[in-house]
Amino acid sequence: MTAPVEAGRPVPRLGATPPPALASAPQQRRGDYAGFASRFIAFGFDCVLSIGLFELVLAASSYAASVLTGTAIHWSKGDQWVIPAFFIWEFLYFAHFWATSGRTPGMIILGIRVVGQDGNRVGTRRGLVRTLAFPLSLLLLGLGFLGILFRPDRRALHDVIAGTAVVYAWDAREAGLRSLARESSSRRR
Amino acid sequence: MAQGVAQLVIDPVVESLDLNALIARVDVNQVVDRVDMNAVLDRVDLNGVLDRVDMNGVLDRVDLNPVLDRVDLNPVLDHLDMNKLLANVDINELLGRIDIETLVKDTDIGELLASSSRTVASEAVDLGRSHAVSMDDTLARWVSRLRRRRNAPTVPTDSPTAQEQS
Numbered sequence: 001m002t003a004p005v006e007a008g009r010p011v012p013r014l015g016a017t018p019p020p021a022l023a024s025a026p027q028q029r030r031g032d033y034a035g036f037a038s039r040f041i042a043f044g045f046d047c048v049l050s051i052g053l054f055e056l057v058l059a060a061s062s063y064a065a066s067v068l069t070g071t072a073i074h075w076s077k078g079d080q081w082v083i084p085a086f087f088i089w090e091f092l093y094f095a096h097f098w099a100t101s102g103r104t105p106g107m108i109i110l111g112i113r114v115v116g117q118d119g120n121r122v123g124t125r126r127g128l129v130r131t132l133a134f135p136l137s138l139l140l141l142g143l144g145f146l147g148i149l150f151r152p153d154r155r156a157l158h159d160v161i162a163g164t165a166v167v168y169a170w171d172a173r174e175a176g177l178r179s180l181a182r183e184s185s186s187r188r189r
Numbered sequence: 190m191a192q193g194v195a196q197l198v199i200d201p202v203v204e205s206l207d208l209n210a211l212i213a214r215v216d217v218n219q220v221v222d223r224v225d226m227n228a229v230l231d232r233v234d235l236n237g238v239l240d241r242v243d244m245n246g247v248l249d250r251v252d253l254n255p256v257l258d259r260v261d262l263n264p265v266l267d268h269l270d271m272n273k274l275l276a277n278v279d280i281n282e283l284l285g286r287i288d289i290e291t292l293v294k295d296t297d298i299g300e301l302l303a304s305s306s307r308t309v310a311s312e313a314v315d316l317g318r319s320h321a322v323s324m325d326d327t328l329a330r331w332v333s334r335l336r337r338r339r340n341a342p343t344v345p346t347d348s349p350t351a352q353e354q355s
Contacts, residue, residue, distance in 0.1 A: 035321075035324070035326065035329055036328050037321050037327075037328060038318075038322065038324075038325050109314060109318075110318060110321055111314075149328065149329075149332050150332060150336070168322070
């Protein structure tokens with residue numbers, strides 16, 4: 001299968017899951033559909049980061065409001081407006097990263113990225129639709145995520161709705177070579 | 190007196206000789222064959238000759254490009270024993286002559302060193318990713334095993350029950 005090319009730049013090839021026999025060997029994984037564990041860990045990392053940033057913004061705005069009004073203000077999660085603000089913040093966080101680069105910080109660390117189902121860039125529209133459809137997968141008692149485990153293209157419900165897929169943007173073989181280079185350089189030292 | 194007589198005789202004889210015609214009749218190759226070149230060369234002081242030659246002047250007048258074009262270097266290189274050659278090279282001395290600063294400045298080696306330090310920083314990330322990918326594959330294997338078990342026919346197709354059903 002030839003990889004689609006977008007604006008002269010190679011786009012990840014959308015391939016099938018490699019045979020289990022090859023799974024442990026270092027190999028070219030770029031463009032293969034990303035699995036559940038990688039996606040789940042990346043999502044967990046993004047949750048920690050986005051919540052941490054939100055808490056930080058909340059604390060900063062509490063301090064700024066205290067300075068401006070002269071009275072001690074402490075906004076906590078119990079406040080009425082904080083919850084909708086939190087959801088808006090989460091929406092902005094994921095929508096921004098998915099629509100612009102297809103990679104949240106968690107996805108960058110785990111070496112995965114969101115692409116269109118045709119292998120092209122996600123784009124703003126698909127990025128926004130994916131972000132809006134994402135809570136659906138959660139609200140259906142997590143059943144929307146089962147597609148990652150059971151579908152051959154490892155697409156969750158929100159991927160199907162938005163016409164996206166998540167692929168590996170990281171090459172295990174390159175990582176293996178880097179590791180070899182490091183080993184040989186440390187041996188030389 | 191004899192010398193005077195000889196001079197009187199020889200001079201007119203030499204003058205009357207057609208030297209060109211004489212040389213034309215000489216087989217030079219035969220003469221050269223008779224000459225013991227080694228004995229001649231033994232008597233020549235080659236170092237003295239070479240000392241008097243301006244080699245730079247000679248080389249300036251030689252166009253080496255057409256000469257090199259005609260040289261097939263492959264057989265020359267085939268004859269070279271590189272190991273022997275390299276054994277004579279003092280690598281440390283050679284490296285000592287290299288201006289490392291200029292080398293790093295003028296080449297991509299600096300970039301290479303910087304990227305290698307970046308890769309050191311990414312070692313943990315690579316390791317984490319490898320673990321995540323192997324977990325992905327383990328999960329995929331479990332799921333495919335589960336699906337195979339589910340899709341497997343409960344009654345073998347060649348059993349009597351299956352034949353009755355068909």
